[in-house]
Amino acid sequence: MRVIPISLPTPFYIGPVNVYLIAEDPITIIDTGPKTRQTIEALRAGLRDAGFRISDIRRIVLTHAHEDHCGLAKSVRDEAKDAQVFVHDWESGLRHSRLQYDEHRVLLERAGVPEKEIQWMRHMYEGMREYADTLDDSDCVPLEDEAELEFESGSLRVLHTPGHTPGSCSFLREADRTLIAGDCVLKRITPNPVLSPDPLDPSRRFPSLAEYMVSLARLRECSPTLVYGGHGDTIRDYDELFHRYFRAFQMRQAQVIGLVKTSGVTAWEVGQAMFPGADDVHRFLAVSEAVAHLDLAHSESKIALELSGPTEVYKPVSGH
Numbered sequence: 086m087r088v089i090p091i092s093l094p095t096p097f098y099i100g101p102v103n104v105y106l107i108a109e110d111p112i113t114i115i116d117t118g119p120k121t122r123q124t125i126e127a128l129r130a131g132l133r134d135a136g137f138r139i140s141d142i143r144r145i146v147l148t149h150a151h152e153d154h155c156g157l158a159k160s161v162r163d164e165a166k167d168a169q170v171f172v173h174d175w176e177s178g179l180r181h182s183r184l185q186y187d188e189h190r191v192l193l194e195r196a197g198v199p200e201k202e203i204q205w206m207r208h209m210y211e212g213m214r215e216y217a218d219t220l221d222d223s224d225c226v227p228l229e230d231e232a233e234l235e236f237e238s239g240s241l242r243v244l245h246t247p248g249h250t251p252g253s254c255s256f257l258r259e260a261d262r263t264l265i266a267g268d269c270v271l272k273r274i275t276p277n278p279v280l281s282p283d284p285l286d287p288s289r290r291f292p293s294l295a296e297y298m299v300s301l302a303r304l305r306e307c308s309p310t311l312v313y314g315g316h317g318d319t320i321r322d323y324d325e326l327f328h329r330y331f332r333a334f335q336m337r338q339a340q341v342i343g344l345v346k347t348s349g350v351t352a353w354e355v356g357q358a359m360f361p362g363a364d365d366v367h368r369f370l371a372v373s374e375a376v377a378h379l380d381l382a383h384s385e386s387k388i389a390l391e392l393s394g395p396t397e398v399y400k401p402v403s404g405h
């Protein structure tokens with residue numbers, strides 16, 4: 086099975102995104118890049134170098150529904166005519182408008198994000214929409230955990246690996262233990278478990294960090310020899326990266342627990358203390374990371390949680 090990485094430009098801070106062409110019938114592309122003119126031109130060029138055109142694509146498989154990965158899905162599908170789009174059901178909230186904003190707003194209020202910041206974040210999301218076309222549920226085939234995507238000479242196994250987003254999926258070629266992991270595994274940076282509503286009960290938060298740690302351990306059990314990530318270089322030593330991620334999580338846990346004061350703190354305050362200079366989208370990512378770690382610490386009874394109106398306030402566990 087020929088897996089051909091194609092690096093595509095994005096207008097985002099993260100830099101280029103990697104999409105993967107499986108050059109075998111049915112011709113499949115894993116992720117598409119964001120919806121910009123430069124990106125689709127680069128995608129055409131990458132396909133051309135491999136001897137293909139967009140019209141040859143039969144399957145568009147999405148690791149997750151962030152704009153940098155899914156933005157061109159509809160355009161590619163429309164141009165390829167018979168192609169189908171595959172994405173996990175739990176990405177539905179993101180598919181419609183990146184975030185179903187009202188649900189997200191509640192989570193931000195609960196995290197103690199000030200009103201003017203919430204307004205600003207809303208503005209930012211609206212801006213992100215131009216980088217992806219909306220896909221309706223009827224446009225998509227759901228990816229099921231453990232399903233096999235069949236090709237002429239083998240298959241890719243779908244692994245539902247939630248954490249970065251609730252519906253993130255990775256794809257394993259068991260024959261040579263090659264893994265295509267989207268933003269679940271990135272070489273240089275530890276992916277952010279993004280603050281998301283729980284797909285099964287949108288009034289609650291998705292326990293992103295706890296789920297993410299389970300997903301990383303599950304991928305480790307696959308003993309991958311080669312991991313293709315959503316950004317940056319290919320990973321040949323997953324074990325080393327796995328340990329590095331866990332050390333980073335432990336250090337962050339200790340830092341977050343250390344920031345919880347007797348007078349009580351919100352996730353927003355913890356995020357600001359961890360990343361004092363955060364600007365732009367990073368203010369959202371800071372609160373997102375704080376919530377993920379506070380949730381985990383609370384679930385392990387290392388900190389206490391109280392409600393103050395709609396806002397959650399964290400305090401040390403009495404006796405600590």
Ligand SMILES: [Zn+2]
Pocket residue numbers: 149151249268
């Ligand atoms: Zn992502």
Ligand SMILES: [Zn+2]
Pocket residue numbers: 099102151153154268315316
């Ligand atoms: Zn990404």
